[in-house]
Amino acid sequence: xxxxxxxAEPVLGLVDADGLLLSADPLLMRLHLRCGGxxxxxxxxxxxxxxxxxxxxxxxxxxxxxQASDDDCRIEMWVETRLASPERDQPxxxxxxxxxxxxxxxxxxxxxxxDRDFDRLEGRGAIRTDAALRIIAQQMPGNVARNFDAIGRSxxxxxDVIPPSAHAKLLEAVAERQPIRNxxxxxxxxxxxxxxxxxxxxxxxxxxxxxxxxxxxxxxPTQNQEVxxxxxxxxxxxxxxxxxxxxxxxxxxxxxxxxxxANAETISSKLEGPLRGDYASYAKDIASAGRHLLDLxxxxxxxxxxxxxxxxxxxxxxxLIDLAHRAxxxxxxxxxxxQIRLELPDKELKLPACGEFRRSLQILVNLIxxxxxxxxxxxxxxxxxxxxxxxxxxxxxxxxxGIAAEDQERIFExxxxxGRSGDGGSGLGLFxxxxxxxxxxxxxxxESVAGKGSTxxxxxxxxxxx
Amino acid sequence: MDRTKQxxxxxxxxxxxxxxxxxxxxxAQVLFPRTDVVFNDRMRSxxxxxxxxxxxxxxxxxxxxxxxDLGATHEMLQSIGQGGDGQSFAxxxxxxxxxxxxxVQHLFVKTQQMELAARLLQKISQEDLESTLTRHLDHEDxxxxxxxxxxxxxxxxxxxxxxxxxxxxxxxxPEIVYAIAWPVTAALARLSATPGSRLQQAAERLLVEHDxxxxxxxxxxxxAQLLEQAKTEKDPAPHPMKDGLALFVARLARQSxxxxxxxVTFTAEPNMARFIVVxxxxxxxxxxxxxxxxxxxxxxxxxxxxxxGELDRDRSLDLVSRWTAPQAYQNADRILSRDHLGEDER
Numbered sequence: 001x002x003x004x005x006x007x008a009e010p011v012l013g014l015v016d017a018d019g020l021l022l023s024a025d026p027l028l029m030r031l032h033l034r035c036g037g038x039x040x041x042x043x044x045x046x047x048x049x050x051x052x053x054x055x056x057x058x059x060x061x062x063x064x065x066x067q068a069s070d071d072d073c074r075i076e077m078w079v080e081t082r083l084a085s086p087e088r089d090q091p092x093x094x095x096x097x098x099x100x101x102x103x104x105x106x107x108x109x110x111x112x113x114x115d116r117d118f119d120r121l122e123g124r125g126a127i128r129t130d131a132a133l134r135i136i137a138q139q140m141p142g143n144v145a146r147n148f149d150a151i152g153r154s155x156x157x158x159x160d161v162i163p164p165s166a167h168a169k170l171l172e173a174v175a176e177r178q179p180i181r182n183x184x185x186x187x188x189x190x191x192x193x194x195x196x197x198x199x200x201x202x203x204x205x206x207x208x209x210x211x212x213x214x215x216x217x218x219x220x221p222t223q224n225q226e227v228x229x230x231x232x233x234x235x236x237x238x239x240x241x242x243x244x245x246x247x248x249x250x251x252x253x254x255x256x257x258x259x260x261x262a263n264a265e266t267i268s269s270k271l272e273g274p275l276r277g278d279y280a281s282y283a284k285d286i287a288s289a290g291r292h293l294l295d296l297x298x299x300x301x302x303x304x305x306x307x308x309x310x311x312x313x314x315x316x317x318x319x320l321i322d323l324a325h326r327a328x329x330x331x332x333x334x335x336x337x338x339q340i341r342l343e344l345p346d347k348e349l350k351l352p353a354c355g356e357f358r359r360s361l362q363i364l365v366n367l368i369x370x371x372x373x374x375x376x377x378x379x380x381x382x383x384x385x386x387x388x389x390x391x392x393x394x395x396x397x398x399x400x401x402g403i404a405a406e407d408q409e410r411i412f413e414x415x416x417x418x419g420r421s422g423d424g425g426s427g428l429g430l431f432x433x434x435x436x437x438x439x440x441x442x443x444x445x446x447e448s449v450a451g452k453g454s455t456x457x458x459x460x461x462x463x464x465x466x
Numbered sequence: 467m468d469r470t471k472q473x474x475x476x477x478x479x480x481x482x483x484x485x486x487x488x489x490x491x492x493x494a495q496v497l498f499p500r501t502d503v504v505f506n507d508r509m510r511s512x513x514x515x516x517x518x519x520x521x522x523x524x525x526x527x528x529x530x531x532x533x534x535d536l537g538a539t540h541e542m543l544q545s546i547g548q549g550g551d552g553q554s555f556a557x558x559x560x561x562x563x564x565x566x567x568x569x570v571q572h573l574f575v576k577t578q579q580m581e582l583a584a585r586l587l588q589k590i591s592q593e594d595l596e597s598t599l600t601r602h603l604d605h606e607d608x609x610x611x612x613x614x615x616x617x618x619x620x621x622x623x624x625x626x627x628x629x630x631x632x633x634x635x636x637x638x639x640p641e642i643v644y645a646i647a648w649p650v651t652a653a654l655a656r657l658s659a660t661p662g663s664r665l666q667q668a669a670e671r672l673l674v675e676h677d678x679x680x681x682x683x684x685x686x687x688x689x690a691q692l693l694e695q696a697k698t699e700k701d702p703a704p705h706p707m708k709d710g711l712a713l714f715v716a717r718l719a720r721q722s723x724x725x726x727x728x729x730v731t732f733t734a735e736p737n738m739a740r741f742i743v744v745x746x747x748x749x750x751x752x753x754x755x756x757x758x759x760x761x762x763x764x765x766x767x768x769x770x771x772x773x774x775g776e777l778d779r780d781r782s783l784d785l786v787s788r789w790t791a792p793q794a795y796q797n798a799d800r801i802l803s804r805d806h807l808g809e810d811e812r
Contacts, residue, residue, distance in 0.1 A: 059670060060640040063679030065691055076695070078688060083674050098609070098688075100695055128780060137780035151778065 010080075013094035015043055015052045022091055027099065034070035048079065052092055055081035073101040125195065125216040128202075129155055131209055132266040133174060133258070140195075140216060155214075156258035159185035159195070171261055171294065175287070176333040177201045177209050185216070193218060209269070253297045261290040299428040303414075306435045313356040313439045317463055320351040320360075320394045324383045327364035335372050335381070342368070343382040351385045352463040353392035355440035360460065363433040363444065364394070367456045370429065371398035374454075391442065392462045397455040403448040411446065433458075502736045512631050513577045517564060519633030522552040524643065524672070525650050527635060532660070532668035540658040554653035563649040572642050575727045578734045580631065582762055583711055589761055590707050598710045602689065607696050613689040617713065620685040637681045640673075647672055682712055683726060690716035703754040706761050714758075721748040723790040737767050740789070742774065747782035 013024040021032055021043045029039075037044030043052060047066045055062045063080045078098035084090045125140030133155045150158050161170050162184050173180050180199035187193050195216035202210045264287035268280045305311055328335075328342045335342050345351075353360075371381045379399040386393045403411060410416050412434045415427040430444070437444040441461045448454035529547035532538040546552055558564050586595060599621055602614035624634045635643070651669040655662040678684055690713060702708070704717040719726045722744050732741040738759065745755045752771045759769040789796070 058640050058644045059673045060644060060676050061674065061678060062640055063677070063684050063688075065687060076691065078691060080679055085674065098691070137778050139780075139784075151781075 011094075011096040011099060013043075013096075014091045015094060016091045017056065017089045019043055019049060019052060024094075028094070028096065031068060031070060031075065035068070048077075048094070051079060051081060052094070055083065056092060059083065073103050076100045076102070127155065127197075127214040127216060128211060129214070130211040131269070132262040133212070134262075136211070154255075154259050154262065156255055156262075158188060160188055161185050161254070162194075171258065171291065172330065173199075174212070174262070175265055175291075176330075178330070178333075180212070180214070254294065257290050257294045257297065261287050261294065264290060296428075299432060302432050303428055306432060306439065311439060313359050313436065315354050315440075316357045318353050318355055318357050318360055318460075320353050320385055320392050320458075320460070321345050321347065321349050323357075323361050323364055324385070324394060327361055327368055328383065330365055331368050331372060334369070338372060338375070339378045340372055340375055341380045343380055345383060345385050349385075351387060351392045351394070353460040354463045355442065355460040356436075359436045359440065360458075363436055363458055364396070366429040366433045367396040367458065371396050371400070371454075371456075374398065374400040376400065387462050390462050391459040393457050393459045395455050395457045397453060399453045402450045402452050403446065403454050404450045405448075408446050408448060412444070503734050504736075509577045509581060512580050513573045515631040516576050516633055517569070517573055518555055519631060520635075520638060520642070521555045521558065521564070521646055521650060523633055523635040523638075524646050525552045525554050525654065527672050528647065528651060528654065528665065528668045531671050532665055535671070536664050536668055538660055538664055538668075540660050542658050543654065543660065546654075553657050554650050557653045557657065558649050561649075564646075566645055568641055569645050571727070572639065574734075575730050578730050579711065581764075582706075582730070582733060585762060585764055586706055586711060588765075595707075595710060598708055599713075601708070602693070605696075607692070610689070610692045610696055613685070613692050617682070617685040617689050620680065620682040621710070621712070624682050634682075636677070637683065638676075639681070639683065640676060640678050643676050644673060683716075686712040686716040687720070687726065689713060690720045693717065694720050703750050705754065705758055707757075718744065718748065722786050724786065728789065733762055738763065738769075740785075742769060743777065743782045743785055746774065746777040746779060747786040749779070 011025045011027045013028045014022040016022050019042045020040060021029075021037065022040070024032060032044050033039075035044040035046075043049040045066075045068045047068060051062060051064060051066060061080065061082050063078070066077045066079045068075045068077065076098070077096050077100075080095045080097060082093040082095060084093070125138070127135055127140070128137040130136050135150045135153055135155055135158065138150045170180060170183055172178075179201065180197065183197045183199070185195050185197055187195075195218055197214045197216045199212040199214040202213055264283045268283035268287060324344055325347055328344055332342070368381065368383070375381060375398045381399075382395075382397045384395050384397070386395075412430050414431045416431070434444040437458055437460070442459045443457075445457050445459075446454055447457070526546055526549065529538075529543045533540075533544045533547045538544075542553060599614070599618045603611055603618070605611040605614060620637070624632060624637050638646075647669045651665045652662075654660070655665050679688075694717060704714050704721075706714040708714075709717065715726045715729045718724075719729050722729075724744065729741070729744065732738065732744060735741070741762075742755070742759065745758065750758070752774050755774050756769055756771060763769075791799075
């Protein structure tokens, strides 16, 4: 909020030849003290003091706008200096004829540059994209010229999203206009620096999705080595990710797919203007097919990673209830599209377990995604937790058609679709999920009765409550 | 050849010998200009006239004070004080004392302002332009109305006869008055053989009497500050054809955090590139920006909606924020980045 002080009388002050504030009206004295000045000390309002010096140096009366700032607000003034006579040692009078205060809150709001300054101060970079993830502004630490080169190109052309399985999540979050948290990316060219990205969706004045604002913090490579052990463990000097999908086919496929999906999303959401209904629908199909292909690429990357004998996972301290809420949050829009209600355990409760955070979330997203895919519209998917025999368990129960007893083990096999097709699945999700669960010292099982829904149970080693 | 002519030639030959080493410098500046700004003959002529006028005004006032208030009796001083021809310009010009960066910079800004005013007059009549000044006289906020009246008065004082370059002592910035007054005083002391102290006293009195608040530029800035403080979202963006040149420049300067002189300078640059970036950074809508560009352009260039629309606002803001830094900082930064970094793209 701004406050205009209608000055019935000008605010007056007297400054001597040495720049000491000899006298001042209360408003000026308050500002002087808040700027660190003392009574009778040198005038402490920098721009005002500079104006006095200039006035004295020229031996002339000046009349200029001046800005000052204290703890609470920024102040705009109009100041006139008056020299009593050409004598250099005579005091100079200050007459402030206009005084307007702006609170710092307001200044923060109207000055987006402050955000960027803080980002730079903290060593963070910032990227603005449009709705199709094309970079429209970039300010990253390091090479400035490269910042400019990135303008207009797709975010996915400039950065590789790592680890591979997170790629679909990023695009899913973008499609659902969700905030993006702790997404690791690597520059494709140059020094291939690693960054941790946080993204906030931007909504324009018309209420439409207008892109993302990302902040990127340089990611510590030594830490990455530990965290990304599962993907990039060194084997005889060769990284696991230096494999067919990890470093070669995956990125090569992801780039065009990312572009296809982002552009199709832009078209289908009619962000660029009105479009015939059936065209928008085709674009939606293209985006959907693109996402399916991208999931397949990611699944194949995962498959390649987990089938290596050296594959290990991190033993993070995780909370299954927290993970359940996160996974449900990621799929909330998808569930709402089918009027499916997700019933979750009480958020206040905790169920500590031991497993890799990212992989456990991946399993839950897969389970809930399957449940949504195979449940009738308007049904309920229930997530419940329990702990027994040293294991923390989370179950995902749906009200779908169920799985026949003879098929219940087959669904965990590679590329097993039980004869279904065209539903967006790759036939790898459950296979990967079970392998991941086992790698974390747990298990993934199913109980189902044909026609009465299915219940998948993820069990992970229990961790003692702190 | 008579003796007088001989003497004249000898005097000129001596003077030329003193300056011969600068011929190549002058020619180099013409051949290899360091900027892309084009200075046409009209600008040169206007600058010469303006500088002459400014020196004469200051000289006249010093002589007036010296003879009327301080009792100086020299005939030349009395003559100049009463409106006779000034004498010090030639001496100062010959001595290179007017070739100071701040004086030259001010001359350039004033000359460019004259160019812009001439361009505006090709698109709007003098009467319509003058009527823009009465727009804010009935403003509901009394200080705004009062400031608008102040600007109107200052504007009317500084407008000279058509076709003449008018110089008003009141409109000269204090730094320029200071930079000219002391050399003029020294020249007058030398020409009149009057004791320097009396003329110095007159100069000091001139300086302390000078009231910056009465000048056109400050009146425009003051009104701009009050208008920007009082503005609502419904208010149209400033426009030179609605606000007049001085107020428009002052408002844009205020919105962007730049100085009015910078804004005017930007309009002289090729394609007004920096000016367009300032408009974009200040958030001017496309149609307003195109219209402003058309009003101020000399007619050779076209700004399209697509070009303006494609300008990245964040990047424009970033650039403008760099240009708001003190000139000395910008110069140093530019030299350092060129010499040591070599990769900065500003």
